[in-house]
Amino acid sequence: MSGHDDLYLWDKSGPADPEIQRLEALLEPYRCGSLVPLPLPARIPMLPAWLAYGAAAAVVVVAVAWFVMRGVSADTWTVAVLSGDARVADVPVAGSARLRAGQVFETGAAGQASIRMARIGRLDVEPNTQLRLVVSGRNQQRISLLHGTIHAHVSSPPRVFIVDTPSAVATDLGCAYTLHVDPGGDGVLRVTHGWIEFNWKGRDSLVPTGAMALTRAGLGPGTPFFEDSTGEFRQALLAYDFPPNAQSRSRALAAVLNSANAHDAVSLLNLVRNSPPTDRPAVYDTLAKLIPPPAGANRDAAIAGDSHALDPWWPAVGIGRAPGR
Amino acid sequence: MLTNELALPRLSLESARPSEARSRGMNFTTDEDLVVSAQKGDRQAFSRLYADFAPMVHGILLARVPRDEVDDLLQDVFLTAMKRLGSLRDPRAFGAWLATVTRNRAIDYHRAPHGSKLPDQIPEPRPVETEAWYVLQAIRNLPEAYHETLTLRLVEGMNGPEIAARTGLTEGSVRVNLHRGMAMLREALARKVV
Numbered sequence: 001m002s003g004h005d006d007l008y009l010w011d012k013s014g015p016a017d018p019e020i021q022r023l024e025a026l027l028e029p030y031r032c033g034s035l036v037p038l039p040l041p042a043r044i045p046m047l048p049a050w051l052a053y054g055a056a057a058a059v060v061v062v063a064v065a066w067f068v069m070r071g072v073s074a075d076t077w078t079v080a081v082l083s084g085d086a087r088v089a090d091v092p093v094a095g096s097a098r099l100r101a102g103q104v105f106e107t108g109a110a111g112q113a114s115i116r117m118a119r120i121g122r123l124d125v126e127p128n129t130q131l132r133l134v135v136s137g138r139n140q141q142r143i144s145l146l147h148g149t150i151h152a153h154v155s156s157p158p159r160v161f162i163v164d165t166p167s168a169v170a171t172d173l174g175c176a177y178t179l180h181v182d183p184g185g186d187g188v189l190r191v192t193h194g195w196i197e198f199n200w201k202g203r204d205s206l207v208p209t210g211a212m213a214l215t216r217a218g219l220g221p222g223t224p225f226f227e228d229s230t231g232e233f234r235q236a237l238l239a240y241d242f243p244p245n246a247q248s249r250s251r252a253l254a255a256v257l258n259s260a261n262a263h264d265a266v267s268l269l270n271l272v273r274n275s276p277p278t279d280r281p282a283v284y285d286t287l288a289k290l291i292p293p294p295a296g297a298n299r300d301a302a303i304a305g306d307s308h309a310l311d312p313w314w315p316a317v318g319i320g321r322a323p324g325r
Numbered sequence: 326m327l328t329n330e331l332a333l334p335r336l337s338l339e340s341a342r343p344s345e346a347r348s349r350g351m352n353f354t355t356d357e358d359l360v361v362s363a364q365k366g367d368r369q370a371f372s373r374l375y376a377d378f379a380p381m382v383h384g385i386l387l388a389r390v391p392r393d394e395v396d397d398l399l400q401d402v403f404l405t406a407m408k409r410l411g412s413l414r415d416p417r418a419f420g421a422w423l424a425t426v427t428r429n430r431a432i433d434y435h436r437a438p439h440g441s442k443l444p445d446q447i448p449e450p451r452p453v454e455t456e457a458w459y460v461l462q463a464i465r466n467l468p469e470a471y472h473e474t475l476t477l478r479l480v481e482g483m484n485g486p487e488i489a490a491r492t493g494l495t496e497g498s499v500r501v502n503l504h505r506g507m508a509m510l511r512e513a514l515a516r517k518v519v
Contacts, residue, residue, distance in 0.1 A: 030457065
């Protein structure tokens with residue numbers, strides 16, 4: 001979500017959106033009012049403890065037996081449909097189903113689902129989403145998000161869970177994030193916790209908590225930025241990452257560097273990694289102007305394209321060292 | 326058995342919500358504690374859950390059933406929840422569980438046959454009600470994933486984090502539902518599609 005109206009829509013912070021305020025006032029008469037007392041008994045009737053525990057034990061025994069008989073392994077992905085319609089391998093799913101490597105899972109216009117990923121976490125799937133489980137193994141769990149929206153909550157070690165999209169590869173470095181891909185192959189990544197490595201054909205960005213990155217079909221991922229960065233900076237970054245021509249790109253770079261502030265250091269760090277060699281000195285020098293270079297920083301090595309030369313910078317911009325770096 | 330009416334719920338909702346009371350620094354019981362106490366038969370604890378979660382249940386019902394039915398169904402939901410509360414294994418999942426009970430009750434409502442009697446005289450609605458009704462219909466006509474979240478936000482006045490905490494949806498899902506639902510609502514209202 002971006003923009004002030006979305007902030008107000010989300011948690012009522014930021015400048016109020018007049019249209020939303022008007023709807024709130026209009027709909028207030030429908031709001032839950034004072035409650036009619038519930039006709040409760042003096043004490044809530046409960047199952048006897050021995051019966052409750054007995055029933056729970058019986059459920060556990062039956063569940064274990066069911067799993068053993070079905071041969072469910074540690075690499076199993078289980079889909080639970082929460083609402084609407086959903087299909088596994090073109091077969092409608094009612095309730096829950098297994099998802100095997102090679103199979104496609106898709107949700108309809110009102111379909112929402114939660115997928116338990118083998119040993120590594122949970123994937124919430126929004127309506128109109130289509131994904132394929134590519135690999136479910138001990139060292140790698142990989143899906144291809146063809147289109148739609150997923151929310152991933154991953155607890156595995158870094159680089160185990162990977163999502164392919166038509167224009168970027170998202171490699172989990174231990175995190176939670178939302179990834180959307182539209183039918184044309186463009187996408188948006190929002191990281192809510194941890195880090196994501198977002199790469200495609202030589203572009204390789206690190207996206208930390210609170211940042212997002214766009215991706216364009218045929219071009220790959222753009223530079224990550226924080227959602228609360230200025231509109232001017234974001235527009236300039238967009239023009240630089242996805243320019244209509246080379247001339248406009250040089251103008252956009254100047255706008256990026258002029259509008260950047262210390263809060264945008266993560267974007268500049270990624271830009272040093274991914275910009276052409278001719279652009280890197282100006283980007284690096286702007287970064288060094290906004291944030292004092294940390295001990296061990298090496299301008300020449302960074303400009304020469306040595307990505308490890310930027311490692312000392314990550315803690316310096318206040319977001320900690322990226323996993324595996 | 327269901328005879329003694331509970332005297333509590335004339336409290337304002339704000340004063341009865343543990344989460345809001347906690348945020349104001351008051352020493353209040355958590356929702357999980359309330360669920361555990363209610364599971365042990367404490368009706369005061371259950372009445373607090375009633376006050377705390379009523380807006381969520383109201384919003385979920387309002388998104389699905391006629392307005393006139395909402396208050397009765399709200400009571401049905403909580404009485405059903407009270408009877409089944411012993412089967413809830415994880416007290417932290419109370420909100421998500423209650424939301425499911427509510428949705429199922431709305432489904433049952435639509436499955437049951439209803440009379441089609443009309444009152445002899447239908448009063449003319451005031452203009453502001455007409456527009457409010459129109460907007461509510463527009464919300465109800467959105468895809469299921471969006472109409473519930475948007476009703477909780479725009480009608481019940483809950484914010485995004487609160488909706489996520491109450492319903493058990495992830496914050497990410499709520500954000501997406503609000504964002505897309507609002508975009509679709511704006512479009513529907515602009516096109517006057519109900």
